[in-house]
Amino acid sequence: MTRRYRLGRAAVAALFACVAAPATAGDIVLGLPLDCTLGESCYIQQFVDADPGPGAQDFRCGPLSYEGHKGTDFAVTSLAAMRAGVSVLAAAPGRVKALRDGMADQLMTEANRDQSTGRECGNGVVIDHGDGWETQYCHMKSGSIAVREGQEVAKGDVLGQVGLSGYTQFPHVHLSVRHDGAVVDPFAPDGGICGAAPAHDLWQKTPPYQPGGLIAAGFATRVPSYEAVKAGTAAEDALDTQAPALVLYGYAFGGRQGDVIEITINGPNGQVITHSEGLKKTQAQLFTAAGKRQPPGGWPKGDYVGIVRLLRGGQEIDRERVQMAIR
Structure with missing residues (x-):
C-alpha cells in the first residue's frame, strides 16, 4: 500500500499568503466553488489575466494565467478524482440565471475543438447575486447539473460536479466573477500589484497564493506515460522484490524556467537514488521521473x-x- 503525505505547503502558504482585507461594503463575498481541500485534493491552476496588453500574468505578476483568461481555475488532481465526483458549490447566494448540460466530457483537441465553438464554457451555471454581481461555473460534468433556472441557491449549495466539458484539457471548474458585465478578479478587484498582496479581495476566507506546486507523486516500475499521470492511474500500490525497476515520478503545476525538481528514493538500506532536473522553460503543467534498475538479487524487502x-x-x-513497502 502506497501512503502519501503533504509536506511544505504550510511554509509556502505563510510566505505567499494573500493577507488582503475582506470585501468592502457593496462587494460580493465568495466561498470556495469546490468541495475540496486546497493544496491537497485541489489547487488553483490559473488566475484572471491581469496584463491589460499582449501577454499574460496573474495578479501577483506570476505566469499562472494565459492571454485573455477571465476566471479562476480550481483544478482537481486527476481524471480519476473527477470521475469519482467532486461537487461544484455556489460561491454566494443568488438565483440561477442560466445553465447548460449534456456536452461530452473530453480533453479538447484540434480534432474535436469545433464541437465546442460558441460553447467554450461547456456545461455550466450562471448565478445572479443582485446589485450587478454574477458568477459563472464552467466545464462541469455531463449530466451532473443539480439546479434549474430560476432556482434560489444558498452559498455552498451543490450546483453539479467538476467535469471536462468545453474548451479544457484538465478537470476543473472555471469560476468567472462579473459586476455590471465586467470581469472582476476576486483576488484583486482593484487590479494586481506586483510583489504585494492587494488591499482587499472578495473572499470570505482568502485562499493562499501558491506560485506553483506538486499535484501528485508515485512509485512505478517504469517511467509512466504523461496520460497515465494526468489520469491518476500511474502509481502502483505495491511492488515485489523482482520489480524490473523502481521509479518515482512527480506531477507539478506552475513550473518556471530555472526551477529545479529534485527526486529522492530512500530504501531500507539507505539512499537508492537522488536526481535533480532544471526546467528549461515555463510550463503550466509537467511531470518528471527518475529511478534505478533492479539490483542483483532483487530489491531488499522493507519500506521505501x-x-x-x-x-x-x-x-x-x-x-x-x-x-511504499516491498515485501
Missing part, C-alpha cells in the same frame, strides 16, 4: 520513501512524500 521537491531560487516551493 520517495520525496519530490520543487525548488525555486534555492527555496523549496513544495514537496510531496510517498511511502
Whole structure:
C-alpha cells in the first residue's frame, strides 16, 4: 500500500499568503466553488489575466494565467478524482440565471475543438447575486447539473460536479466573477500589484497564493506515460522484490524556467537514488521521473520513501512524500 503525505505547503502558504482585507461594503463575498481541500485534493491552476496588453500574468505578476483568461481555475488532481465526483458549490447566494448540460466530457483537441465553438464554457451555471454581481461555473460534468433556472441557491449549495466539458484539457471548474458585465478578479478587484498582496479581495476566507506546486507523486516500475499521470492511474500500490525497476515520478503545476525538481528514493538500506532536473522553460503543467534498475538479487524487502521537491531560487516551493513497502 502506497501512503502519501503533504509536506511544505504550510511554509509556502505563510510566505505567499494573500493577507488582503475582506470585501468592502457593496462587494460580493465568495466561498470556495469546490468541495475540496486546497493544496491537497485541489489547487488553483490559473488566475484572471491581469496584463491589460499582449501577454499574460496573474495578479501577483506570476505566469499562472494565459492571454485573455477571465476566471479562476480550481483544478482537481486527476481524471480519476473527477470521475469519482467532486461537487461544484455556489460561491454566494443568488438565483440561477442560466445553465447548460449534456456536452461530452473530453480533453479538447484540434480534432474535436469545433464541437465546442460558441460553447467554450461547456456545461455550466450562471448565478445572479443582485446589485450587478454574477458568477459563472464552467466545464462541469455531463449530466451532473443539480439546479434549474430560476432556482434560489444558498452559498455552498451543490450546483453539479467538476467535469471536462468545453474548451479544457484538465478537470476543473472555471469560476468567472462579473459586476455590471465586467470581469472582476476576486483576488484583486482593484487590479494586481506586483510583489504585494492587494488591499482587499472578495473572499470570505482568502485562499493562499501558491506560485506553483506538486499535484501528485508515485512509485512505478517504469517511467509512466504523461496520460497515465494526468489520469491518476500511474502509481502502483505495491511492488515485489523482482520489480524490473523502481521509479518515482512527480506531477507539478506552475513550473518556471530555472526551477529545479529534485527526486529522492530512500530504501531500507539507505539512499537508492537522488536526481535533480532544471526546467528549461515555463510550463503550466509537467511531470518528471527518475529511478534505478533492479539490483542483483532483487530489491531488499522493507519500506521505501520517495520525496519530490520543487525548488525555486534555492527555496523549496513544495514537496510531496510517498511511502511504499516491498515485501
